[in-house]
Amino acid sequence: MSSTLAAPSFETPEKPPTWLGLQAPRYTSYPSAQHFHAGVNADLHASWLTSIRKDQTVSAYVHIPFCRELCWFCGCHTKMTYRDEPIEKYVRVLLGEIALIGKHAAGKGKLKQIHFGGGSPSLLNESQLMSILYALASAFEFAPPGELAIELDPRTTSEEKIAFYGSLGFTRVSMGIQDFDPKVQKAVNRIQSFEMVAGLMKRLHEAGIHQINTDLIYGLPYQTVTSFEHTLKQTLSLTPSRIALFSYAHVPHMKKHQRLIDEHALPDDRTKLTLYRMATEFLLANGYTAIGIDHFARADDSLTVAANSHRMRRNFQGYVTDTTDILLGFGTSAISQFPGGYTQNYSATHEYSKRIEAGQLATCRGWKAGAQDSFRKEIIDTLMCYMEADIGQIAAKHGQDANICARELTLLQECAYSDIAHTKGNLVQIATPYRMASRAVAAVFDQYQLPDSAQYSRVS
Secondary structure, three states: OOOOOOOOOOOOOOOOOOOOOOEEOOOOOOOOHHHOEOOOOHHHHHHHHHOOOOOOEEEEEEEEOEEOOOOOOOOOOOEEOOOOHHHHHHHHHHHHHHHHHHHHHOOOOEEEEEEEEEOOHHHOOHHHHHHHHHHHHHHOEEEEEEEEEEEEOHHHOOHHHHHHHHHHOOOEEEEEEEOOOHHHHHHHOOOOOHHHHHHHHHHHHHOOOOEEEEEEEEOOOOOOHHHHHHHHHHHHOOOOOEEEEEEOOOOOOOOHHHHHOOHHHOOOHHHHHHHHHHHHHHHHHOOEEEEOOOEEEEOOOHHHHHHHOOOOEEEOOEEEOOOOOOEEEEOOOOEEEEOOEEEEEOOOHHHHHHHHHOOOOOEEEEEEOOOOHHHHHHHHHHHHHHOEEEHHHHHHHOOOOOOOOHHHHHHOOOHHHOOOEEEEOOEEEEOOOOHHHHHHHHHHOOOOOOOOHHHOEEOO
8 A cells, every 4th residue: 555645535524415414324234133032942943053064164253241441432232340250251151152053953054154353352361262163163153265364453453462363364354443632532431542552553563464354433522624644644654454433323222331432422414424424535545345334354355355256255254255045152141143043141240151151052133034034125135245236037036926015116106215316117226425324215115114213323
């Protein structure tokens, strides 16, 4: 990447877009997790595990729900701990769950991808991390080459840990930057300097880990176009493989710790849109490709390659190159995905632990796929991945009538969607530079939309 960064070129709209204020799911599943219910229980979960074929590829997501400090913007299932004992106890239960799920699957399934998320998986010590990997290797057959990935908190990642990740063969890491501006960091309780992150990146490369993702958030308190542009310049100087540009969702009614954020310091709608446009144009002008609604990747990154060949997927980890239909979630709140539907573990650590220690799956709810779910899911996934979808083509693939979505296509021609989508016959195309607005278009094809839109976050 050139040392001289290209300047973004864009215009802020004079009037708010018609979609501003609309709310919709993020569609990391279909239907969204708000629809999961207790009717999908441990027995159904066990039957889906039993049905895994020996030659079928599976992926694993391991959730570590602990952080040393709580970031006030966070929307994840995590808790703060200054002690190591809760983590050690949790890992022991987690090992029990891996063994239990492996027993139900009877060793079937070729494990191709492993992702450690959280929380802060970088809190795991070497022994804990090794024990989890050994447990997965005992429960399933490893099928390299695949991806071994972990999310890191720069504040809790030592030089020794990075060397250890390299020795284990980790291929990708993801770290949260969010914003480098000290005033913004203080306002969200996430203090980490540019020098700290830059040093971490250098050590990762020295350890042979070159696929590095970074997260940025727009819409945080005290962000300005000037300050966020400086954060972007600092981020690009680190040349990450991918950059996730997330919209801050302020939902203090759901995440009580967000009440610690000064709402008066949050950017207004116009400023937030300007932050998004500036960041998008900045990244595009400097060698990154827009992926889906909120990701950017270098041309040589596997996500860009997968997107260009229409092999990209969207699941609970966001946009992925993983093509397996089975994602096994381990740990509190973790969600598993099967051809037949979804299951989710208890979020409360004590309830999760009680079930596993009793030799039971920790399933608390889920979703069993209905007759039209795979059809609707492909429409929504295609829109969220590629910003367009041929409804007629997808309908034919699923044995549906080509006109099955006539009502939805008519709705997209109404005023509320005039700034978002164009329709031509059965072809739907996102027609706005604000790619995250495609969530509102996808929601039109959602047959399970809840009547109370307050259940969802704003698409902006």
